[in-house]
Every structure is written in C-alpha cells, then in structure tokens.
Amino acid sequence: ILTAFRHTIFFFFSLQLCGVLILGIAIWVRVSPGGDEIISYGDSSVHFRVPANILISVGAIIMILGFLGCCGAIKESRCLLILFFIGLLLILLLQVAAGIIGAVFRPEYARIVNETLHEEAKLLSDTGDAAVKFQKTIAEFEEVFKCCGLVNGAADWGNNFEKYYKSCECPPNSNSSCAIYEGKYVYKQTCVSSINQYLEKHIIIVIGIAFGLAVIEVLGMIFSMILFCQIGEK
Incomplete structure (x- = not known):
C-alpha cells in the first residue's frame, strides 16, 4: 500500500x-x-x-x-x-x-473565416481613421508571413498601396513567388491562405x-x- x-x-x-x-x-x-x-x-x-x-x-x-x-x-x-x-x-x-x-x-x-476575410478585405482600401489600426495589423502580418493583400493580392490595398507596399515587397530574385504590381515587386500569395494555415x-x-x-x-x-x-x- x-x-x-x-x-x-x-x-x-x-x-x-x-x-x-x-x-x-x-x-x-x-x-x-x-x-x-x-x-x-x-x-x-x-x-x-x-x-x-x-x-x-x-x-x-x-x-x-x-x-x-x-x-x-x-x-x-x-x-x-x-x-x-x-x-x-x-x-x-x-x-x-x-x-x-x-x-x-x-x-x-x-x-465564417472566409466570409469574414472577404468582408474585411474592403478595409484595406478604406481611407478612414477607423481602418488604420486594421491596416497596420495586416501590414505586420504580411511582413511575417510573406504574403500580400487578403483576397485579391496587392489590389486589395487600392489607393493605400503606396503607403503600405513595403510590407509585402518581394525580393526581385525570388521570381517564382513575386509579381509586379504598379511597378513594385510584391508577393503573389494572398494572406487568406496564410491566415487559414495559421488558424x-x-x-x-x-x-x-x-x-x-x-x-x-x-x-x-x-x-x-x-x-x-x-x-x-x-
């Protein structure tokens, strides 16, 4: 015992x-x-x-x-x-x-994940102050996971692309994972897949x-x- x-x-x-x-x-x-x-x-x-x-x-x-x-x-x-x-x-x-x-x-x-991301992609092109925090969060996510935009790539950023393009800028020598958008090398992969993988x-x-x-x-x-x-x- x-x-x-x-x-x-x-x-x-x-x-x-x-x-x-x-x-x-x-x-x-x-x-x-x-x-x-x-x-x-x-x-x-x-x-x-x-x-x-x-x-x-x-x-x-x-x-x-x-x-x-x-x-x-x-x-x-x-x-x-x-x-x-x-x-x-x-x-x-x-x-x-x-x-x-x-x-x-x-x-x-x-x-729900996909629907939410498609809806929130609209915030990337928003110029209002309320969307700035979200845009900064996405920019940080892009730098870490090497992706660009949520659903439609760099086009999601709209008029804000020039302001945030550095976050999804792709090295020119990585041709397989890069695309040219408005004269900038950016990642082809959208962040929606990276977010799904993360979750x-x-x-x-x-x-x-x-x-x-x-x-x-x-x-x-x-x-x-x-x-x-x-x-x-x-």
Whole structure:
C-alpha cells in the first residue's frame, strides 16, 4: 500500500506540472500575434481565441485538482479524493462535449473565416481613421508571413498601396513567388491562405493538448479510485 501511495502522490504532483504546462502553452497560443487578431477585428462576433481561453481555465483547474489530489493522498482523505475524481470527470465530460461541438461546426467555422476575410478585405482600401489600426495589423502580418493583400493580392490595398507596399515587397530574385504590381515587386500569395494555415496550426495544437489531457484525466481518475478503495480497506 505504501508503494501505491508513493506512486499516486507522484502522479498527482505530475498532474500539477501538466496543469502548469497546459496553462503555459494555452497562454502562448492566446497571446501570439496572427490571424486571430485579423478575424476578430472590429465588431465581429466571431472569437477564435475561445478554445485557448478554455484551455487556460482547464490548465488552472488541473493545477488546483492536482494539489487537491496530493492533499487527499498525503492525509488519506477519502473526501478529498472523491472531490478530485468528480472534478476530473466533469472536465472530461466538458472536453468531450466541446470536441463534438467543434467537429459538428467545423465546416461552418471555415465558411465564417472566409466570409469574414472577404468582408474585411474592403478595409484595406478604406481611407478612414477607423481602418488604420486594421491596416497596420495586416501590414505586420504580411511582413511575417510573406504574403500580400487578403483576397485579391496587392489590389486589395487600392489607393493605400503606396503607403503600405513595403510590407509585402518581394525580393526581385525570388521570381517564382513575386509579381509586379504598379511597378513594385510584391508577393503573389494572398494572406487568406496564410491566415487559414495559421488558424489550422493553432487548432491542431489545441486538439493535441486536449487529447493528451484526456488521457491524463482518465489515469488520474483510476489512481484516485484505487487509493480511495485502499484507504477504505484500511
């Protein structure tokens, strides 16, 4: 039984570390600049940072539950262990529900992304002060991802092209990826594909974390029940 206690305490401590790791990765995904800032611009009701926000909450809860499990194992408290089990079970059920919802609405998600980007492409040629912040965000994105415009390439910039062309300027020796627009070498690739790839990459990260977390949660529930039963036998 002593060996089982040691293993269980070690697992609960490892669970706390996993919570810290999940929290750190989720915060990185949440704050890293990229396509989600573009799509969530202005009054858009589409918020693509929600999965990362959920993982931040889950990571924090996992840390707390890991501490709860450690206390329950050290003090041999069946009450704390059952609370730990119920907490993990609720999180697991929420993850399953979120996964099902995500799978069902994934085609709708892709459609909303494309529609939002087509609508926001109009802001690039806007000369109003309200669109300046968005234009600067796109210009920064173009420099990082080596693309130009959102949907129709450099033409999306309209009369603002001369002001922002430096952000999508292409080296003349990169002929395969360059095009000439108004006498300037610019990237052929539009940013819509780069944004979609960026969002897909972050979704894969979130899914991977959620899957690994589900395995850990199941193991946690098994360990807590084993210890719960052993304490009852004593």
